Amino acid sequence: MTTEMRKLVEELCSPACAGRKPGTKGGDAARAAVVSALRKAGLDPHEQPVPGLHGANVIAVLPGDVERYVLVGAHFDHLGELAGQVFWGADDNAAAVGILLEVARALAAERPTGRGVILAAFDGEEPPHFTHDTMGSVFFAKHPPVPLDRIDMMSAMDLVGHTFGPAGVPDEVGASLFALGAERSEGTAAHVDSIATSEPLVRIRRADAEVIPPLSDHLAFWQRGVPFLFLTSGRSRHYHTPTDTPEKLDWPKMAATARWLERFVRETCARPPGPIPFLRHGRDDAATLRSFITITTALEPVSAEASAARETAEELLAQCDERGALPDPLRSHASMLVGMLESKLA
Template sequence: MKKTLALAFVLATPLLSIAQSSKPDAKLLLQDIKVLSADSMQGRLSGTKGSEKAQAYILRRFKEVGLKPFNGNYKQHFSIDTKRAQVPEATNLVGYIPGKSDKAIVITAHYDHVGEREGNIYNGADDNASGVGALLAAAAHFSKHPPKHTLIFAALDGEELGLQGAKAFLEQPPVPVQNILLNINMDMLSINNKGELYASGTYHYPQLKPYLEKVKPRKKAKLMLGHDRPEQGQDDWTGQSDHFRFHERGIPYVYFGVEDHPHYHKPTDDFENVNTVFYPDAAALVIDFLEIADSSLQRISVQKKSAAQR
């Protein structure tokens, strides 16, 4: 039987109110999502020419925003061999910004999508060019504002094929797994007409709630908590993106995303349907939370509950 996890935070100082001054470059953010969701990327299916084009663009942007490679290489190659797909060479793209601590926060967003089907290109603007754009915006912010903890930015492959990129990342992590304090995962941030961005994970890790509650609403986006309780069925997002692989290993996570919309996994998930006023503010909310967590989070002690305690 799967065990749930509880965690205790040890803080060097009381939880601080952080000045939330992060403002992503909206023009660049929208350019990133537009390029990654163009027809020329062919839907970014793992192992395809479209995926290679997306990798080339993301790597150029990694260098532009100042991310450093581990051991001189941004690429982490792995293979996918499952009932769903066989991909001899899939590729995660990983860079980092060094902190004052050897403890790390891992920021993830998958760049793959589902490719082409029946003559239609599934461009995946929201799913998940939007997450990659926000990841790049966060990296640009912390390149100018050095973090306390080491921040690892991972654009993951193979999410659509069973969270394979996150699995490979944790099988050969760039830092010891025990040094990873938190995973912040972004998957679908750009299409929501109610101005709602969800932060999922506090059901499993309630000690994260005070950090999230310190994130102030932006003009066009506000943070909502939820979508993480087992009784919610399909509305429980715990296992629905790359953060689940971290959760499996007892690494706390916060998953940022919007609720499903009519374009989800449809050929209409195009740049033209991105909410261009909501998306920059949604990305800003994630960066605000990352600032708060980086400032205060020191060490996490993970304890497993017995079935009787759950």
């Protein structure tokens, strides 16, 4: 982990940024901090004002050998102040912006081969802007800096800064980071699987994009047929509370995530030229269930409920077809298992 990543995260969670609500002095200060950090990292960021938001996305472009791109994005806004309390938003989503900075720094120092890279810090992800035209990622998708059909992969991050589970969970569980959406583009699931354990302090676990509601910046690109990968550790007990503060972040896991994402981006840039086919009806319930089984197996020594949950997941996995898809009537069961796991480990 570099001191620059930690410095940016702590600045975004400072009293000057006051929860980073768009249209406030705190939101403006946060945006200025992101611009400054990217400039120091060797990029040339610009602001993309979002009409009606009173805020702006921050965008930096690293040209490649071809006029095609990989987009890496994370929102920097949060809830601001409510009822006299500041909602600091360390995990949601300052940590992801810190990781974005680390990836940007590495790519600026040594450019990828093949595709170029667009780094985007989105504004206006939190309510009431979500899915509206005032949401930063929605506006970006409608007014991209390059033609949208030249963006071959969009990687979004949200809630990636915490250990998965409370203190005392096995390391194999705490290091979990979920990757959703790889099944929606040709070759991406195999790519993610091939490097899932390449960083010792983070374990990439694939899950189907529909296993949780699409409540982050990847949605605008999914809806427009852009291949995507959404990285998240799910909601912790500090989600959308004033207790979401930097000292609770898992800094080594964040640094490992930045290294993993840098590798994923470099290797995606180097994939054969031309569009990466989007698989609109791609499904992989089997990946979700395998990830669930791995985690509950690791939890069995410390949780009396883990064995029964694992057995249920194994029964569902046996119902998947050769493509990894559950019958439609059973798909909700996988989502319920994941929701239960997130709730128990929050």
